[in-house]
Amino acid sequence: MVDSSKTLGSSQPIRRGSLYIFLRQRSTIAFMMVLPLLLIIGCLVAYPFFYSIYLSTLNKAETAFVGISNFLFLFKRETFWMVVQQSVTFALIAVVFKALIGFIAAHAVNNIPSKGQRKWRGMMLVPWVIPPALSTLGWWWLFEPTYSSFNWILEALGLSAIPWLSDTFWARFSIILVNVWVGAPFFLIMYLAALKSIPEDLYEAASIDGASAWQKLIHVTIPMMRNIISITVLFSIIVTFANFDIVRVLTQGGPRNSTHLFASYSFRVGIESGDIPLGAAVSLFMFPVLAVLAFIILRNVRQRTVNI
Helix, strand or coil: CCCCHHHHHHHHEEEEEEEHHHHHHHHHHHHHHHHHHHHHHHHHHHHHHHHHHHHHCEEECCCEEECHHHHHHCCCCCCHHHHHHHHHHHHHHHHHHHHHHHHHHHHHHHHHCCCHHHHHHCCCCCCCCCCCCHHHHHHHHHHHHCCCCCHHHHHHHHCCCCCCCHHHHHHHHHHHHHHHHHHHHHHHHHHHHHHHHHCHHHHHHHCCCCCCCCHHHHHHHHHHHHHHHHHHHHHHHHHHHCCCCCHHCCCCCCCCCCCCCHHHHHHHHHCCCCCCHHHHHHHHHHHHHHHHHHHHHHHHHHHCCCHH
């Protein structure tokens, strides 16, 4: 006959052992360590995103459900399509110049002896480290017609002053210039890290085969940096599309709404004009565009990684 007390007593350690083994599993430990980050993302990203979708389906007073009426209203406004065109143009031009300047600067710094690289890296990262609103305010003083240092130099050379912030072309040029100045160091540090990770054996093999410096760049450097370039460009496009502080400080969207981007126009419509649901609809418009772009770029990165 089996003693029931022994049977019951032996079952409890088995349950504790199973829980202990479960908590000791790598997947469980990893999930518990990532859980705080997931909670932060859920509270600060996921909840505001879904709440903005909800807001975009309400009327101006936020008292009635109107479906996609806010989006249909935006599609009929000429100003909105001008903002779309400006945002795309601004992002493409700014990202191309940031990528090009960052690539050239990274190669220049990488060719400096190791002892001097730290100093140059520190100096070239200054525009990216300074808060954008603060640095943009300094640029505003350079562009402002009354105290413009640029116009003072032009007039000293016998040239005409330029209406940097009051003319549509020059206002857009000024915003792109400041964005490139702020964002190029990010490309520099990312590309420099990628250059440091390329094995020197590849360059030595290319030199033995008689490859020139240009051929090394095309056939060794760029293929080895392709994934970093793609991810950096994607991140920069997302940040550039959502740029707010540069436009707000320099032009506030003027002249005649000609320099508004999605973020600044959403603020103008939603906060300043008091139509929060319409402002939410403006901010959500860029999500599907960026989602498709991110899917294409990340898929190509994954395919190249698998092929390697």
